Amino acid sequence: xxxxxxxxxxxxxxxxxxxxxxxxxxxxxxxxxxxxxxxxxxxxxxxxxxxxxxxxxxxxxxxxxxxxxxxxxxxxxxxxxxxxxxxxxxxxxxxxxxxxxxxxxxxxxxxxxxxxxxxxxxxxxxxxxxxxxxxxxxxxxxxxxxxxxxxxxxxxx
Numbered sequence: 660x661x662x663x664x665x666x667x668x669x670x671x672x673x674x675x676x677x678x679x680x681x682x683x684x685x686x687x688x689x690x691x692x693x694x695x696x697x698x699x700x701x702x703x704x705x706x707x708x709x710x711x712x713x714x715x716x717x718x719x720x721x722x723x724x725x726x727x728x729x730x731x732x733x734x735x736x737x738x739x740x741x742x743x744x745x746x747x748x749x750x751x752x753x754x755x756x757x758x759x760x761x762x763x764x765x766x767x768x769x770x771x772x773x774x775x776x777x778x779x780x781x782x783x784x785x786x787x788x789x790x791x792x793x794x795x796x797x798x799x800x801x802x803x804x805x806x807x808x809x810x811x812x813x814x815x816x
Contacts, residue, residue: 675768682764686757687731693761695724699734700750700758706739707746715796728754 679690688696698713699705710721725748728734733754739745750758773781 671772675772678771679764679768682768683761686760688728688733688761691720692724692728692733693765695721695728696733696750696754696757697761697765699748700754703749704747707748733757 676690679693683689683693694714695710698710702709707718707721707725710716710725711718714721725734725736725746729736732751734748734750736746736748739747773784776784
């Protein structure tokens with residue numbers, strides 16, 4: 660039974676990424692970058708460290724995404740006044756202009772993912788999915804490291 664859960668989580672994730680990549684491509688971003696643009700537009704001045712806390716990804720992923728988005732004209736970096744070793748990230752006019760379209764694409768994708776769900780089922784799905792994500796995050800964190808580092812050490816990434 661658990662294999663069914665893992666299989667369908669993988670299927671949903673893979674095809675969600677494929678769909679998002681196709682929808683976001685005309686905007687110049689992909690399914691791995693859109694969340695950074697949304698977050699910077701919603702929270703101008705966010706630091707890269709705050710991304711780590713929001714997205715639960717490895718620091719190198721944030722560094723790569725920020726560099727690509729800066730090069731693509733989606734965000735700009737400024738030195739953090741409180742700590743000169745850190746950067747604050749701000750949206751460009753380009754990303755602010757694309758923000759509504761990115762939000763629309765994300766909502767459409769969530770609607771497709773939850774097609775046929777009642778309002779109650781959608782809420783339950785979000786609750787259970789969040790709990791499942793937290794369970795895995797807690798499990799891996801208890802093993803003594805960042806989730807991606809532990810998985811990579813075991814040769815599974």
